[in-house]
Amino acid sequence: MTITYVIEGREITDLDSFWRVIGEAVNGPGGSFGRNLDAFADCLGGGCGTPDDGDFTLEWRDHDLSRRALGHAETARQLRLRLGRAHASHHERLRAELARAEAGEGPTVFDQLVDIITEQAPGTLRLS
Incomplete structure (x- = not known):
């Protein structure tokens, strides 16, 4: 069964807020999921909240707002x-x-995050 983690793009105003939003999407309120690009890539590989088998989807809602904020x-x-x-x-x-x-x-930072997700993560990215 695929797990879906929702990233609320309207809550992302800078890279620091992205780390908060992704951490809470995956690991609940106050959760962490990396605080830099390398740690983020490592976390996507499993063992930090995502399933080890890679059966998950990151749904990035309002990604256009994030694209501008992380431009x-x-x-x-x-x-x-x-x-x-x-x-x-x-x-x-x-x-x-x-x-x-x-x-x-x-x-941009947005481009780097999307590249990490699409190229290094075993899961799927859905931009909406």
């Missing part, structure tokens, strides 16, 4: 945060990604 402005904000704590060897790449995001170009 280039939020991507630039996240890149600035990463740049502030990254090793110096990553600064050049992060600055280039930041310049693209500030210009409204390149993949």
Whole structure:
């Protein structure tokens, strides 16, 4: 039997709120499901609330609202945060990604999340 977890896109205003929404969708009120892209990918693999057999669906309602909230402005904000704590060897790449995001170009946080879900998760993504 497939389990469906509902992500309420209208509740997502930035990446931090996405972590809260996905955590509660999968693990109930106050639940956690990763707080960065790598942890999120790991959690999707099972053992963090999703079934180990991968028989689940993530239904992302009002995903267009999330797409805007997690667009280039939020991507630039996240890149600035990463740049502030990254090793110096990553600064050049992060600055280039930041310049693209500030210009409204390149993949967004929303795009990265969807890619992780569709490429690495054993479950299914349904955008509605």
